[in-house]
Amino acid sequence: MIPTRSTQAWQAADAAHFLHPFTDFKALGAQGARIIERADNIWLWDSEGQQILDAMSGLWCVNVGYGQPALVEAATEQLRQLPFYNAFFQTATPPAIALAEALAAIAPPGFQHVFFAGSGSEGNDTVVRMVRRYWDLQGQPQRQHIISRWNGYHGSTMAGASLGGMRYMHAQGGLPIPGISHIPQPYWWEHGRAQGLSREDFGLVAARWLEDEILRLGPENVAAFIGEPVQGAGGVIVPPASYWPEIQRIAERYGILLVADEVICGFGRTGQWWGSQTQGFRPDLMTFAKGVTSGYIPLGGVLVGERVATALIEQGGEFEHGYTYSGHPVACAVGLANLKLIQELGLVEHVREDVGPYLAEQFATLKDHPLVGDAETCGLMGAMLLVKDRATGAGFAPEQGVGMVCRGHCFGNGLIMRAVGDRMIIAPPLVITRAQVDELMHRIRRALDLTLADLHRRGWV
Secondary structure: OOOOOOHHHHHHHHHHHOOOOOOOHHHHHHHOOOOEEEEEEOEEEEOOOOEEEEOOHHHHOOOOOEOOHHHHHHHHHHHHHOOOOOOOOOOOOHHHHHHHHHHHHHOOOOEEEEEEEOOHHHHHHHHHHHHHHHHHHOOOOOOOEEEEEOOOOOOOOHHHHHHOOOHHHHOOOOOOOOOEEEEOOOOHHHHOOOOOOOHHHHHHHHHHHHHHHHHHHOHHHEEEEEEOOOEOOOOOEOOOOOHHHHHHHHHHHHOOEEEEEOOOOOOOOOOOOOHHHHHOOOOOEEEEOHHHOOOOOOOEEEEEEHHHHHHHHHOOOOOOOOOOOOOOHHHHHHHHHHHHHHHHHOHHHHHHHHHHHHHHHHHHHHHHOOOEEEEEEEOOEEEEEEOOEOOOOEOOOHHHOHHHHHHHHHHHOOEEOEEEOOEEEEOOOOOOOHHHHHHHHHHHHHHHHHHHHHHHHHOOO
16 A cells, blocks of 8 residues: 655655656655646646646546546456456457457558557657568668658657657767657747648648658668657647658658558547547558546557558567567557546537537637747647737747646646747647536636736846
8 A cells, every 4th residue: 555645754755766757756756756646537646735737647648537436446356357468479368359350440551460569669669670571571671761750759768769759869879779860840939830831831831851862862771750649749740731641741752651640639639539630641560659548557559551550560580679578458449448438428528529629629729828939739739829919929038947837737736748949839639528628728828917027027028
């Protein structure tokens, strides 16, 4: 049993023993971690008893909300029957087979096979190995190069962080690994607005940066392009509608594989089962994680399209790659229960037809706030950009950390929003209701007002 301790005692033990991800350990030790003790639906409670609206679904993952008995029961039953067995040595377990079958049933046409991993990072490591194995089997082993985007996020393992375009991650550990390059992100506010381009015209320009990079490298050397349908950790960068169809055309012209990182966008987040469906393109591989179990237990993997699967299966030879926990029976049992619950609750339709459009309407009203330069959503993902001058779009100096100032006021107001630079982002659980969206908007506006008053006190506005 977990002991009962005061907040201060938990913080002291945390500082003494627990190294957090993406954290300045010294700074956190001096400040003390926020201790989250329980959760239900879209709400969290910390060790001080404060109720907090979780507008980030944990970490983009708790799609069905907290406290769903069906998922707890699925894990408990599987733990009693078969808590673990591996998928090596020509062996399988019923939950892994059943979940692979269920994923194939909800996947876009042409996806009938699944490779399981433990996370999205592991899934994207698998993509690198699988893409290069595919081209080996095609007799084109020189096709090693994978193109990604600056400010994209594909995990924090060596390969995942290399695929991602986060320069601060590349600065530690000698990244990226060889054979990976990046093109600019399709962010109209950053790259298209000043040039006077419409969003749709900019989408075509941004897509053609891929073609430029393919030609620079030599098409005969390029294996694949990977991207998130909507960039999540980069700040909810929603591409223009013209972007992904043009990317598709370019990929087909040069014969390269197209990979959709669906770790955040999958399982209803954008109003379709998959973000690639919302954005209108057909990938060859899709990485998934997070929403597959709604974060209740770790699980990830790759949905493998017919083009790649046929080569891997029919041409034979061992694929020298895998994980101890590939197809973990407990994780797969929870995944099955989670997919069933999403369908029973009609959450994909709920996002597409009801709460997603309502959030879009309400979120757009934030543009009238003096600090907000832009606000946009896609399904149940949203971002607002904090600016110093709405008339010109001029932003704050990066060293001022205005996004983190706002984030602090969010926490103080019982709201979890994430700051990516000066973009404030949300991705609430898919079970959120219209009334809860109203409460979310109330708390966002309150945090914005407090931030504005704070910036006035500091003389920054």
